Amino acid sequence: MxxxxxxxxxxxxxxxxxxxxxxxxxxxxxxxxxxxxxxxxxxxxxxxxxxxxxxxxxxxxxxxxxxxxxxxxxxxxxxxxxxxxxxxxxxxxxxxxxxxxxxxxxxxxxxxxxxxxxxxxxxxxxxxxxxxxxxxxxxxxxxxxxSGYPTVKHARAMIAAGEIGDIRFVNAEYPQEWLAEKLEDSGQKQASWRSDPAQSGISNCVGDIGSHIENTVSYMTGLKIKRLSARLDTFVENRILDDNATIMLDYEGGAKGVYWSSQIAVGHDNGLAVRVYGSKGSIRWRQEDPNYLEVAFLDKPAMKISRGRDTLKYRAESLVRVPAGHPEGYFEAFxxxxxxxxxxxxxxxxxxxxxxxxxxxxxPEAGATGVKFIEKCVESSKKDAAWLEF
Ligand SMILES: NC(=O)c1ccc[n+]([C@@H]2O[C@H](COP(=O)([O-])OP(=O)(O)OC[C@H]3O[C@@H](n4cnc5c(N)ncnc54)[C@H](O)[C@@H]3O)[C@@H](O)[C@H]2O)c1
Structure with a gap:
């Protein structure tokens, strides 16, 4: 109560x-x-x-x-x-x-x-x-x-207002290094359950971080997936589930995209990056530098929008907590x-x-779309990366 x-x-x-x-x-x-x-x-x-x-x-x-x-x-x-x-x-x-x-x-x-x-x-x-x-x-x-980052909300508002024109292409990735070796064998808690289908589900890499790409792109752009083709790889020997995935997508309305999620990408920590290319401009966001958005318009110099310094659209401004240059991040987004x-x-x-x-x-509706995304990626991969309607 x-x-x-x-x-x-x-x-x-x-x-x-x-x-x-x-x-x-x-x-x-x-x-x-x-x-x-x-x-x-x-x-x-x-x-x-x-x-x-x-x-x-x-x-x-x-x-x-x-x-x-x-x-x-x-x-x-x-x-x-x-x-x-x-x-x-x-x-x-x-x-x-x-x-x-x-x-x-x-x-x-x-x-x-x-x-x-x-x-x-x-x-x-x-x-x-x-x-x-x-x-x-x-x-x-x-x-x-x-979806909790002010800069992501600002990008969403810019895209919804048509500021970068019609979206043509999305390129998003989430590379990590942490499962480049068979960490699950050491008993490390988080690696152990993620690599076990009974606790993780039918996918490890797409389920764990590919799902973040799907949701972030969908929240930022409003695009709906029409069909996809996915190849899931397991590079580490004797691992049961996937540790790398490449996914091609067609969205409703004609835009296209490529997602890459990986847990064997040596040198990467939590490299989620989303790049959206429209007919009039583009927006790029990286979760390891989340206080800034890189924005470019045709025939104009590229610019960097700064959380805390520049006025943000939609609810983004009301969620800014400290002035520019004092980094906000993961905790604040949550x-x-x-x-x-x-x-x-x-x-x-x-x-x-x-x-x-x-x-x-x-x-939970967005959550259900996320689970369907994981299922479609696994099914497509089993069919040799066949294109599947979403
Ligand atoms: N949103 C994000 O950015 C993000 C990041 C990491 C993890 N996650 C998600 O959070 C969840 C947990 O991941 P984690 O890395 O914290 O795992 P973890 O292994 O570190 O923690 C899981 C906890 O759940 C407890 N637990 C398991 N079954 C239970 C039960 N039936 N009743 C009570 N407690 C139980 C375990 O004892 C452990 O304390 C996963 O679904 C994961 O995908 C989300």
Whole structure:
């Protein structure tokens, strides 16, 4: 229950719980920091691990009351739904294959959900979650991080306004080095589950980072995929899933694109880059230098738009936190998604109508498209990179 939302308080207290994100986990901690950025929600419950002793130790570290630490997510969903002061939303930050069951358990109990990507390992299940959220009148966000950057939002607004003309070509890539060797054999937690189909799903590289390319391009450009042809490679010997992928795309309306995602690209950290070429100009964005957008117009010198110095369009300006030259990055992008989502929860609880801007966070429908993208890439690759309608 969002305290104060119906009593006219301007800053009501929102509470949340977390499933996953125990000791040694990666993204759960990022979510907690991102939520804390704006002080709009408080962590009060958790099932941080499949091991109760780890849940207890993580809970103690995070100052959570023992009676709100749960052995399983199902127990947590039931108990929190039954409390008068139950959580307002849950953050699901477990490996991919458990997202569906966990999200469903909370939605069925009437609890709002934020789930990390990819939304599920099956597009039918992702669509089911989207429908369930709608049916139960709940807000659901999927944390596709890169849609949270002000510069990405500015690019989206420029493209929507037709400033670079009709989009002709998109070239996007997400190269990483970290799986260039068989790291999963060392027992490294994040590599182990990502390379295991039972936890990761049918793809590793496309599922883990190709999905970020798909969402970032789609958010930035509004383009819809018409058909695609994909080749997934497994370069590291005896690895079960893909570690590199090349994808060609045709979009509705005639634009074309090429995506490359790779975890064997020696020398690259998190090199997500999106380049959009239109009939009148182009826009380039790199997540390792995310405070700037490179923009060029025909017959004019190329320029660099700076977050914090130049006026940004759409909601981007309102999400800028520090002046130009003080870099903002990954945490802030996550925080922007949460800020928008939590503001929407509070506004909805007050009975006010939510606008399109209020709902500017990645939806479960976008999550379902992302899962379908992974499925189509795997299917195409199995058919020797056959072109498949999307
Ligand atoms: N948005 C992004 O930029 C981004 C970045 C990294 C990871 N992710 C996504 O976040 C998810 C987690 O990835 P990670 O790298 O943090 O993994 P991780 O292995 O570091 O953490 C997973 C955590 O979930 C816990 N867990 C597993 N099953 C559980 C269950 N049934 N109940 C309670 N806890 C459970 C594990 O004990 C662990 O603490 C994945 O879906 C991944 O794709 C997203």
């Amino acid at each position: 969002i305290e104060g939302s119906k009593t006219g308080k301007t800053n009501p207290i929102v509470t949340y719980g977390m499933v996953g994100g125990g000791e040694g986990a990666f993204i759960g901690d990022v979510h907690r920091h991102a939520i804390a950025f704006d002080g709009k929600a408080r962590l009060v419950a958790g099932s941080f691990s499949r091991s109760m002793s780890k849940t207890l130790s993580t809970g103690e570290e995070l100052h959570i009351d023992k009676d709100r630490l749960y052995e399983t997510y199902a127990e947590m969903a039931a108990a929190e739904a039954a409390r008068d002061d139950g959580i307002d939303f849950v953050a699901v930050v477990t490996p991919n294959a458990s997202h569906y069951a966990i999200s469903k358990a909370f939605l069925e109990k009437g609890i709002n959900v934020v789930c990390d990507k990819p939304l599920t390992t099956d597009s039918g299940q992702a669509e089911e979650l989207a429908e369930l959220a709608k049916k139960n009148n709940l807000l659901f966000a999927v944390t596709y991080t890169y 925080a922007n998604i949460y800020k928008t989502y939590i503001d929407a929860l509070v506004k909805k609880a007050s009975g006010a109508e939510l606008t399109e801007d209020d709902l500017d966070f990645p939806t």
